[in-house]
Amino acid sequence: MAETLVGPQISEFLATGQPVVAFKNVSIGFDGRTVLDEVSFSVAHGETRILLGPAGGGKSVLMKLANGLIEPDSGEIRIFGRALGEISQRELFEMRAHIGMVFQESALFDSLNVEDNVAYRLEEEHVDPKEIHERVVEALRFVELEKAIDKFPSELSGGMQRRVSIARAIISRPDLILYDSPTGGLDPITSATIIELIVKQRDVSHTTCLMITNRLQNAFTLATHRYNLQKNCMERIPNGGIDPSTKFLVLHEGRIIFDGTTLELTHTQDPWLREYLE
Amino acid sequence: MKFVSPEAYAKTIVASMQEYSLLCARAVSNIFSRPRYIADVFTQMDSIGVGSLPIVVLTGFFTGCVLALQSATALKEFGAVNMTGRLVTLSMVKELGPVLTGLMVSGRNASGMASELGSMKVSEQIDAMRALGTDPVRKLVTPRLVATVVMLFFLTIISDACGIGGGALVSVTLLKLNAGAFFHTGYMSLWHGDIVEGLTKPLFSGFIIATIGCYYGLKTTGGTRGVGRSTTQAVVASSVIIIFVDFLVTQLMIGIFGS
Numbered sequence: 001m002a003e004t005l006v007g008p009q010i011s012e013f014l015a016t017g018q019p020v021v022a023f024k025n026v027s028i029g030f031d032g033r034t035v036l037d038e039v040s041f042s043v044a045h046g047e048t049r050i051l052l053g054p055a056g057g058g059k060s061v062l063m064k065l066a067n068g069l070i071e072p073d074s075g076e077i078r079i080f081g082r083a084l085g086e087i088s089q090r091e092l093f094e095m096r097a098h099i100g101m102v103f104q105e106s107a108l109f110d111s112l113n114v115e116d117n118v119a120y121r122l123e124e125e126h127v128d129p130k131e132i133h134e135r136v137v138e139a140l141r142f143v144e145l146e147k148a149i150d151k152f153p154s155e156l157s158g159g160m161q162r163r164v165s166i167a168r169a170i171i172s173r174p175d176l177i178l179y180d181s182p183t184g185g186l187d188p189i190t191s192a193t194i195i196e197l198i199v200k201q202r203d204v205s206h207t208t209c210l211m212i213t214n215r216l217q218n219a220f221t222l223a224t225h226r227y228n229l230q231k232n233c234m235e236r237i238p239n240g241g242i243d244p245s246t247k248f249l250v251l252h253e254g255r256i257i258f259d260g261t262t263l264e265l266t267h268t269q270d271p272w273l274r275e276y277l278e
Numbered sequence: 279m280k281f282v283s284p285e286a287y288a289k290t291i292v293a294s295m296q297e298y299s300l301l302c303a304r305a306v307s308n309i310f311s312r313p314r315y316i317a318d319v320f321t322q323m324d325s326i327g328v329g330s331l332p333i334v335v336l337t338g339f340f341t342g343c344v345l346a347l348q349s350a351t352a353l354k355e356f357g358a359v360n361m362t363g364r365l366v367t368l369s370m371v372k373e374l375g376p377v378l379t380g381l382m383v384s385g386r387n388a389s390g391m392a393s394e395l396g397s398m399k400v401s402e403q404i405d406a407m408r409a410l411g412t413d414p415v416r417k418l419v420t421p422r423l424v425a426t427v428v429m430l431f432f433l434t435i436i437s438d439a440c441g442i443g444g445g446a447l448v449s450v451t452l453l454k455l456n457a458g459a460f461f462h463t464g465y466m467s468l469w470h471g472d473i474v475e476g477l478t479k480p481l482f483s484g485f486i487i488a489t490i491g492c493y494y495g496l497k498t499t500g501g502t503r504g505v506g507r508s509t510t511q512a513v514v515a516s517s518v519i520i521i522f523v524d525f526l527v528t529q530l531m532i533g534i535f536g537s
Binding site: 064067069089093094095096097099101103104105107108109110120121124168178 | 313401405
């Protein structure tokens with residue numbers, strides 16, 4: 001297993017077929033309350049893993065753990081094969097350059113305009129300014145927000161902010177994307193637009209992703225739809241097909257109560273899960 | 279009101295001091311390693327240094343004016359009114375210039391840093407920065423630390439000069455003293471140790487303002503109310519620590535240079 005991972009070594013790791021994200025008996029609590037209890041799961045390369053569960057079940061905490069933003073009380077988290085507890089802060093920051101994250105409330109830098117927000121990571125890497133501008137325009141075109149390039153976050157709607165956040169996450173072509181409730185607080189039409197972007201990202205770039213959503217409809221849209229590059233739109237997979245790379249994880253009161261495929265989820269016999277799905 | 283046990287309270291204090299010490303250590307060690315955010319340092323220098331210039335000039339000037347008036351009144355009783363220049367100069371250079379500049383800059387900038395970083399913390403912008411592969415301490419704290427230490431040094435010199443100028447103006451116009459005598463006695467009263475003492479204090483004050491302001495900003499929780507609380511705590515803590523450290527540095531300097 002690779003023990004130093006930056007740049008090209010991540011590509012080598014991905015070729016080995018090992019899980020991109022691996023949680024092993026991870027527990028964490030705050031103020032004496034257990035939030036995650038012995039959580040274990042893994043996400044394979046190219047897989048889209050959807051995290052479901054009631055609010056307050058520890059989904060966002062799990063997402064922050066996956067990016068090393070907080071540390072677990074016990075257990076091991078491996079990202080790209082590296083145990084987060086064993087690498088230095090500097091290596092962690094280098095590793096995060098290969099992970100895109102979309103926050104629940106977008107978390108755009110309010111003192112920077114859209115272009116500077118999206119370009120942030122490339123500027124940190126001292127990429128040529130001309131190339132930065134081209135890639136920003138490309139990323140904004142992907143989320144259909146080219147015209148908002150000079151605007152500030154406060155001038156954008158919630159849905160537009162979320163799309164800028166997605167553009168910021170994908171601009172460096174990450175090997176793992178973490179979506180923390182990307183449709184939370186948005187109206188159904190805007191949510192559908194965001195889900196379409198996530199499907200587009202999944203089917204165009206085949207990036208491994210972990211996504212939290214509280215809307216079952218969005219989750220199942222991801223599982224049953226694909227992106228048609230010719231028509232440039234999302235469409236239902238013919239004959240009731242299901243995307244094989246999309247899998248589910250259900251968290252309830254800090255524990256994983258389901259880890260499997262779309263079909264396994266829809267055919268579950270677990271009474272709580274059935275009630276939750278209905 | 280919720281009461282906490284003395285043990286829990288003591289643990290909270292120790293944990294806070296540990297966090298603060300770690301933040302300071304990381305902020306300082308970042309100066310010696312790459313990447314360095316030089317542009318951010320200059321931006322902060324402009325904001326902290328140039329932005330604080332008006333209040334520092336006014337505070338220094340009027341402090342010098344008041345000092346001249348007060349000291350002349352007291353010195354007149356001993357027939358030593360000609361010593362006004364000496365007293366104003368020594369007081370401004372050794373004590374009032376550094377401390378008042380530190381307190382004014384603290385009120386303006388420790389609060390600014392705490393509220394700016396606090397707002398970024400509660401809106402998850404700090405987490406976003408970390409998620410984007412940037413160390414917030416390196417990007418936000420270290421430039422503020424360098425900028426505050428450097429600019430407070432020069433602001434103190436300006437404050438000293440304005441204070442001596444204000445004292446001279448009052449001495450000449452209101453007390454009818456000789457300007458040449460004022461500056462001459464002032465100049466002759468200053469020793470190497472006085473200058474070193476007066477210019478060492480802002481280095482400590484600058485460090486305190488930046489690290490306390492950033493520390494309270496980065497530990498902000500509880501939304502907009504939390505931002506307000508952090509801002510107040512930053513100003514109170516930095517002001518008290520500046521005066522306390524001033525006492526320690528004065529003791530140290532007396533130990534090194536004598537009285």
